[in-house]
Amino acid sequence: MKELFTMWKHTRMVVLTAVIASVYAAVLIPFKPIPIIPGFTEIRPANVLPIICSLMFGPAAAWGSAFGNLIGDFFGTLGLGSIFGFLGNFLYGFIPYKVWRIISKEEPTIKGSKKLLKYIFLVFLASSVCGVVIGWGVDLLGLVPFSALANIITINNFLVASILGPFLLIILYPRIKRWGLLYSDILEERELPRKNLRGLGLILISIGGLGGIVLGNLISLGIYHSGFLGAGFITGTTGSLGIALGMVPVIFLILIGSMLL
Amino acid sequence: MxxxxxxxxxxxxxxxxxxxxxxxxxxxxxxxxxxxxxxxxxxxxxxxxxxxxxxxxxxxxxxxxxxxxxxxxxxxxxxxxxxxxxxxxxxxxxxxxxxxxxxxxxxxxxxxxxxxxxxxxxxxRTEDFTLGLSSLGLPFPVSFALSLSFRLVPTFQATTSTIIQAQKSRGLDLESGHLLKRIKKHIPLFIPILIHAIRNTDLLAMALESKGFGFKKRRTYYLHFxxxxxxxxxxxxxxxxxxxxxxxxxxxxxxxxxxx
Structure with missing residues (x-):
C-alpha cells in the first residue's frame, strides 16, 4: 500500500485526486434531496465513480473518493459519522484496483462473461467493506442501526456500480490509456503494488467484508432481534456493545487485509 | 467554504x-x-x-x-x-x-x-481550513488536493447541471422507469462529465509544476495566523x-x- 503515500510526489496524481473528489461531490450533491434514510444516505448514482476511477487511476481514486464524500458532508451533514464515511469511501476506492491486479492480468475493460464475473466480485467486495465500516461506525456512535444502514449502503453501491460500471469502463478506459493517465503509467514500477502476501490480503479482506455483512446482520437479527433493511428501524439497536465488540475482529481483518493487498 | x-x-x-x-x-x-x-x-x-x-x-x-x-x-x-x-x-x-x-x-x-x-x-474559509490541516501536520500535497477539490466542485457542478439539461433537452427522462432502468439512464451523463473533468488534468499539472509545486519541501504561506x-x-x-x-x-x- 506504499503507493498510497508515494503517489503524492506525482503532480498528476495530486490533480487526479482533486478532480475525482470534486466530480464525486458534484454528482453526489444533486441527489442529496432523494434520501433513503433522511440525513444519512440517499440514492447515489455517483457511487459508480470510485469503482471505475479506482480501476483507472488507482490510489488517486481511493483518496479522491474519501475527499469527495467528505466534501458532500460539508453541505450540511458534517458530523462525527463523517470520519467513518471517509474511511468507508477510502476503502471503496482502494479495493477495486488492488483486487483486480490479483484476480486478472488483463485490462479492466469489461468484455466477456469471465471478466464481468471478476468485476462483479470486486464490486460486491468493495461495496460490502464500505457498508460494514460505515455501518459499524455509525452504530458505534449510536446514530443508526447496523442492519439498516450497512445493508442499504452495500446494495446501493453494488447495484449502481455493477450496472453502470462495465459500460463506462468500455468507453472510458481506452481513452484514459491513450492520454497516459492510467496509474500504472504515472507511478514508477517500484511504487506499484508488490506480489508477496497479496493473496492472503484478498482472503482476509473477503472474510472481513463478506463475513462482516453476515455477522453484523446475525448479531442484530439473532441477539437483538433487529429486522433486515428498513425493518431495522423498527426493532434494531445501535450503540450497543454487541455490535461494537462483536464486529471488532471483522474490522481488524479488513484493516490487515487492506495493508497486505 | x-x-x-x-x-x-x-x-x-x-x-x-x-x-x-x-x-x-x-x-x-x-x-x-x-x-x-x-x-x-x-x-x-x-x-x-x-x-x-x-x-x-x-x-x-x-x-x-x-x-x-x-x-x-x-x-x-x-x-x-x-x-x-x-x-x-x-x-x-x-x-x-x-x-x-x-x-x-x-x-x-x-x-x-x-x-x-x-x-x-x-x-x-477553504484556505484557512487547509492551512489549519497543514499546521496540524498534514503534508502540503494532501491539503492542497483537498483545497483544490473544494474549489473545483462548483465548476463541475455547473458542468453536471449543463450536461443534465442538454441530455434532457434531447429527450433523456431520468425520473421514469423502474430502479435499474433509471440507474442505466445515467450512462449518457457520466461519460461527458468524466471526460470533461479529466481532459484538463495534464494542463493543470503542468501549470502547477511551472509555478514550483512540489519543488521545495518547506513552504511559505501567504496567509499567516x-x-x-x-x-x-x-x-x-x-x-x-x-x-x-x-x-x-x-x-x-x-x-x-x-x-x-
Missing part, C-alpha cells in the same frame, strides 16, 4: 487549528450524555456559539434538515428500544418513557453535531466543560440507558 459567511466575529478571528480542534471537541461533548435535558443544555450553548459566529442566516437554510433528523431519530429510537415504563403498545410496536427520552436525546445529539458543523463552515489568548481560552473552556461532563456521566448523571 460553501456556506461561508464573510463576517467579522470572534469565531471568524480564531486560529484555524483552534476551530478544527474545537469542532472535534464539540462532537465529543455531544457524545458524553444520552439524556435530553443535558444534551439540550449543550445544544443551547452551541446555539449561542452560532450567534457569536453570526451564522444564524445559515441556520435558517438548514432548520428543516435539523427538524427531519431530530424527528426520524426520536421516532426510530422510541420504537425499537425497550424500557421498563411502557406508555404505548400496538401489536409488536411499543414505546416506553425511557426509549422516547433516549430518542429525543439522540435527535438533539445529531442536531448539535450538525449545528457545530454549520458554525465551523460559516466561519472558516498567530495563536492569541482567545484561542487558548476557547480550547481551555471547551476542554474544561468536557472534563466536567465526563465526571458527571461517570457519577451517573445524564444517563437514560447505559450506552453511548
Amino acid at each position: 460553501f456556506i461561508y459567511l464573510d463576517k467579522e466575529s470572534l469565531l471568524h478571528r480564531l486560529h484555524p487549528v483552534t476551530k478544527i480542534v474545537g469542532l472535534l471537541l464539540l462532537f465529543i461533548w455531544a457524545m458524553v450524555f444520552n439524556h435530553p435535558l443535558y444534551l439540550s443544555i449543550i445544544f443551547v450553548i452551541v446555539l449561542f456559539l452560532s450567534i457569536l459566529a453570526k451564522s444564524l442566516s445559515n441556520l435558517k437554510k438548514f432548520w428543516i434538515l435539523l427538524i427531519i433528523l431530530a424527528f426520524f431519530s426520536t421516532l426510530l429510537w422510541s420504537l425499537f428500544l425497550r424500557g421498563p415504563t411502557r406508555i404505548f403498545k400496538l401489536g409488536f410496536i411499543q414505546i416506553s418513557k425511557e426509549s422516547l427520552l433516549y430518542g429525543l436525546a439522540m435527535g438533539i445529539r445529531i442536531d448539535t453535531m450538525i449545528l457545530s458543523g454549520i458554525i465551523f463552515l460559516s466561519s472558516t 498567530r495563536y492569541k489568548w482567545q484561542d487558548w481560552l476557547s480550547i481551555a473552556i471547551l476542554a474544561g466543560l468536557i472534563g466536567l461532563s465526563f465526571y458527571l456521566r461517570l457519577n451517573g448523571y445524564g444517563v437514560i440507558f447505559r450506552r453511548i
Whole structure:
C-alpha cells in the first residue's frame, strides 16, 4: 500500500485526486434531496465513480473518493459519522484496483462473461467493506442501526456500480490509456503494488467484508432481534456493545487485509 | 467554504487549528450524555456559539434538515428500544418513557453535531481550513488536493447541471422507469462529465509544476495566523466543560440507558 503515500510526489496524481473528489461531490450533491434514510444516505448514482476511477487511476481514486464524500458532508451533514464515511469511501476506492491486479492480468475493460464475473466480485467486495465500516461506525456512535444502514449502503453501491460500471469502463478506459493517465503509467514500477502476501490480503479482506455483512446482520437479527433493511428501524439497536465488540475482529481483518493487498 | 459567511466575529478571528480542534471537541461533548435535558443544555450553548459566529442566516437554510433528523431519530429510537415504563403498545410496536427520552436525546445529539458543523463552515474559509490541516501536520500535497477539490466542485457542478439539461433537452427522462432502468439512464451523463473533468488534468499539472509545486519541501504561506489568548481560552473552556461532563456521566448523571 506504499503507493498510497508515494503517489503524492506525482503532480498528476495530486490533480487526479482533486478532480475525482470534486466530480464525486458534484454528482453526489444533486441527489442529496432523494434520501433513503433522511440525513444519512440517499440514492447515489455517483457511487459508480470510485469503482471505475479506482480501476483507472488507482490510489488517486481511493483518496479522491474519501475527499469527495467528505466534501458532500460539508453541505450540511458534517458530523462525527463523517470520519467513518471517509474511511468507508477510502476503502471503496482502494479495493477495486488492488483486487483486480490479483484476480486478472488483463485490462479492466469489461468484455466477456469471465471478466464481468471478476468485476462483479470486486464490486460486491468493495461495496460490502464500505457498508460494514460505515455501518459499524455509525452504530458505534449510536446514530443508526447496523442492519439498516450497512445493508442499504452495500446494495446501493453494488447495484449502481455493477450496472453502470462495465459500460463506462468500455468507453472510458481506452481513452484514459491513450492520454497516459492510467496509474500504472504515472507511478514508477517500484511504487506499484508488490506480489508477496497479496493473496492472503484478498482472503482476509473477503472474510472481513463478506463475513462482516453476515455477522453484523446475525448479531442484530439473532441477539437483538433487529429486522433486515428498513425493518431495522423498527426493532434494531445501535450503540450497543454487541455490535461494537462483536464486529471488532471483522474490522481488524479488513484493516490487515487492506495493508497486505 | 460553501456556506461561508464573510463576517467579522470572534469565531471568524480564531486560529484555524483552534476551530478544527474545537469542532472535534464539540462532537465529543455531544457524545458524553444520552439524556435530553443535558444534551439540550449543550445544544443551547452551541446555539449561542452560532450567534457569536453570526451564522444564524445559515441556520435558517438548514432548520428543516435539523427538524427531519431530530424527528426520524426520536421516532426510530422510541420504537425499537425497550424500557421498563411502557406508555404505548400496538401489536409488536411499543414505546416506553425511557426509549422516547433516549430518542429525543439522540435527535438533539445529531442536531448539535450538525449545528457545530454549520458554525465551523460559516466561519472558516477553504484556505484557512487547509492551512489549519497543514499546521496540524498534514503534508502540503494532501491539503492542497483537498483545497483544490473544494474549489473545483462548483465548476463541475455547473458542468453536471449543463450536461443534465442538454441530455434532457434531447429527450433523456431520468425520473421514469423502474430502479435499474433509471440507474442505466445515467450512462449518457457520466461519460461527458468524466471526460470533461479529466481532459484538463495534464494542463493543470503542468501549470502547477511551472509555478514550483512540489519543488521545495518547506513552504511559505501567504496567509499567516498567530495563536492569541482567545484561542487558548476557547480550547481551555471547551476542554474544561468536557472534563466536567465526563465526571458527571461517570457519577451517573445524564444517563437514560447505559450506552453511548
